[in-house]
Amino acid sequence: MNNLSIIVSNISRNYDSVKALDDVSFEVPRGELFGFIGPDGAGKTTLFRILATLVLPDKGTASVEGFDVVKDFKKIRKILGYMPGRFSLYMDLSVEENLSFYATIFGTTIKENYDLIKDIYRQIEPFKKRMAGQLSGGMKQKLALCCALIHKPAVIFLDEPTTGVDAVSRMEFWEMLRRLKESNITIMVSTPYMDEASLCDRVALIQDGKIMKISRPEEIIADYRYQLWAVRSGRFFELLSDLHAYPGVHSVHAFGQSAHVAFNKSALLMDDLRRHLIHAGYADVVIEEIRPAIEDCFMELMSQ
Amino acid sequence: MxxxxxxxxxxxxxxxxxxxTLLILFGIPAVQLLLFGYVITNEIKDARIAIYDASKDEVTRKISEKILSSGYFILEKNLNNYSQISQTFREGKTKLVIVFGSKFAEKLQQEGKAELQILGDASDPNTANILVNYATGIINNYLISIDIEQMPMRIIPEVRMQYNPELKGVFMFVPGIMAMLLMLISALMTSLSITRExxxxxxxxxxxxxxxxIQIIIGKVIPYVVLAFIDSCVILAMGNFVFGVPVQGNIILLLAECLLYITMALSLGILISSITSSQQVAMTISLMALMLPTILLSGFIFPVENMPVILQGLCYIMPPKYFITIIKDIMLKGNGFIYVWKDTVILAMFTVVFMMMSIKxxxxxxx
Structure with missing residues (x-):
């Protein structure tokens, strides 16, 4: 039997004159944790809505678990877990009521599928009598995930589940997703945070409605062609533009406190650059050779 | 299931x-009914009048006494000459002035007629009209009582106001308020609850x-059917126990008609919510497009028959008009289903059309 869970071929969708999705194709095997990385407005939400049968594509076809998203939308809706981008639970219902409501309308009960959600639900269970509107951002997302999982879907679509969630909760959330994989659920997740990409099995980089690259995170890093130095000093913004102007530099990106300088392998000598910067009046110049992280690769891909 | x-x-x-929501559901009906019942009233009580009696004889004194003891009028002041009248009206308290011509009793005896003038403050035309009618009635009654043996032939009409002998305004308001509130609760609430989602x-x-x-729609509607139905019972009960509005007809038929009307309003609410996407818009449409026609074009306050033809035509596409007709028939006249079936069918047709449109x-x- 075909082992592909999601097949998207040549999907396009316009909103008025804006191209939200432009000839997008990809495939996701069953049980994979597939990530969509891209800035706001890249078309992630539109893609998720098409797969969740909420929006019709203008062109192209897509199927989920063998069901066409246009013709068989009713069948897809039975096997699908969906967590929309904005928090969409009932604020005036308690945690428990929200969960049991979603269980009921999908024709199941909390008890029946408790195993699937128990790792996540245990963390919010102490607050189960609390109204959903009064939960913290991280807890709301955990509850939303529980609600999306309660009917044991074959596929779940999580549209930016970690946006607006603190760093610790984000990590916990990804931890849960990785554990869910063991239940052989296909998980498609989108995020604007590039560092989360390395936690997926495969990632697609999406920008302006087009997929730039689909690959395993390790491969994306392995494909990185440039050598990379991290440069730190005072006067950060001037440093960025000075580095950019330095001959032989391919690109400069700011990552927290340091500037990542990319250049063709062996095109630069570290001592030359240090001397140049000290000469230009920078104090405490620190330059280190670093291994590219997934963010470096994305910055590179996105600037192409 | x-x-x-x-x-x-x-x-x-x-x-x-x-x-x-609860406040709107249960507070507003009670408050509205009390307001309409007590405050907005066409009944006349203790209207202030002035009398200019140029004759000051036995007859004029008797007529004045009759008028003042009727309970409708109290004397603000006696005037001494004709020119004081406009001044009195301008002061604003006096709503009616009665002027007896000179030698009133004498003329009445000798010529068989005398001069009496009634002036009303028509800056409020409805009130003026009613006051003038009341005063005329009292005066005529008096004349009939003294003349009875002198006049050879007379027709004395005996007026009886069928279905509402005391002409109580609240008889008119209870059906109107039912139509208005059930529309408000049903249409507004459902349209809000769907757009909120x-x-x-x-x-x-x-x-x-x-x-x-269809499950989402009906699921949204059912709670409001129950609540609006409770509301109509509350209004009927309050109308009956507080204001003495009777239910002459079959109460079950009446409640069934209420249920039909509620369903109609709810399907209208769903229709509104399916063409709008924000609560704000849904609320504006419900209030503007439903409330005003319900009040103005349903025969609630202004009789449909007296409107210009175009507006009359508009009235005929207003569902509340039919509902008000139906419940007036059942409550006040005690009519059975055979008298209201036409309006019922029309209401049912509205319901079906709205339902189908909203599902589509x-x-x-x-x-």
Whole structure:
């Protein structure tokens, strides 16, 4: 039997004159944790809505678990877990009521599928009598995930589940997703945070409605062609533009406190650059050779 | 079925946890009915009048006494000459001035007629009209009582106001308020509750769920059917016990008609919510497009028969008009179903049309 869970071929969708999705194709095997990385407005939400049968594509076809998203939308809706981008639970219902409501309308009960959600639900269970509107951002997302999982879907679509969630909760959330994989659920997740990409099995980089690259995170890093130095000093913004102007530099990106300088392998000598910067009046110049992280690769891909 | 009941239970949670909804549902009917019943009244009590009696004889004194002892009028002041009249009206308190011509009794005896003038303050035409009628009535009664043996032939009409002998305004308001409030509660509340889900984004999840559109719609409607029905019972009971408005006809028929009207208003509410996506718009449409016609074009306050033809035509496409006719018939006249079946059929047709339109319009996808 075909082992592909999601097949998207040549999907396009316009909103008025804006191209939200432009000839997008990809495939996701069953049980994979597939990530969509891209800035706001890249078309992630539109893609998720098409797969969740909420929006019709203008062109192209897509199927989920063998069901066409246009013709068989009713069948897809039975096997699908969906967590929309904005928090969409009932604020005036308690945690428990929200969960049991979603269980009921999908024709199941909390008890029946408790195993699937128990790792996540245990963390919010102490607050189960609390109204959903009064939960913290991280807890709301955990509850939303529980609600999306309660009917044991074959596929779940999580549209930016970690946006607006603190760093610790984000990590916990990804931890849960990785554990869910063991239940052989296909998980498609989108995020604007590039560092989360390395936690997926495969990632697609999406920008302006087009997929730039689909690959395993390790491969994306392995494909990185440039050598990379991290440069730190005072006067950060001037440093960025000075580095950019330095001959032989391919690109400069700011990552927290340091500037990542990319250049063709062996095109630069570290001592030359240090001397140049000290000469230009920078104090405490620190330059280190670093291994590219997934963010470096994305910055590179996105600037192409 | 379990899915569906789960959905309905959720709707009840929403309603009972939102005290504003509850206030609208149960506070407004009571307050409105009391307001309309007590404050807005066409009945006349203690209207202030002035009398200019140029004759000051036995007859004029008797007539004045009759008028002042009727309970409708109290004397503000006696005037001494004709020119004081306009001054008196300008002061504003006096609503009516009665002027007796000179030698009133004498003329009445000798010529068989005497001069009497009634002036009303028509800056408020309805009140002036009613006051003038009352005063005329009292005067005529008096004349009849003294003349009875002198006049050879007379027709004395005996007027009886059928169905509302005391001409109580509240008889008119109870049906009107029922029509208005049930429309408000049903249409406004359902349209708000559906658009709220759209605004919150929960509609997205409901759509993705296996719930069918018809289940979502009916699930939204059922709680409000129950609540609006309770409301109509409250209004009827208050009308009966507080204001003495009778229910002459079959109470079960009356309640069934209420239920039909509620369903009609609810389907209208769903229709509104399926063509709008924000609570604000839904509220504006419900209030502007439903409330005003319900009040003005339904025969609630202004009789349909007296309107210009175009407006009359408009009235005929206003569902509340039919409902008001029906409940007036049943409550006040005690008519049975054979008298109201035509209006009932029309209401039912409205319901079916709105229902079908809203199910058709209901989007199974986002925009």
């Amino acid at each position: 379990k899915r569906f009941t789960g959905f309905v239970i959720k709707e009840f949670y929403h309603i009972f946890r939102d005290y504003r 759209k605004e919150l984004g929960t509609m997205e999840l409901l759509l993705v769920s296996p719930l069918r559109p 319009k209901f989007k199974i996808r986002l925009a």
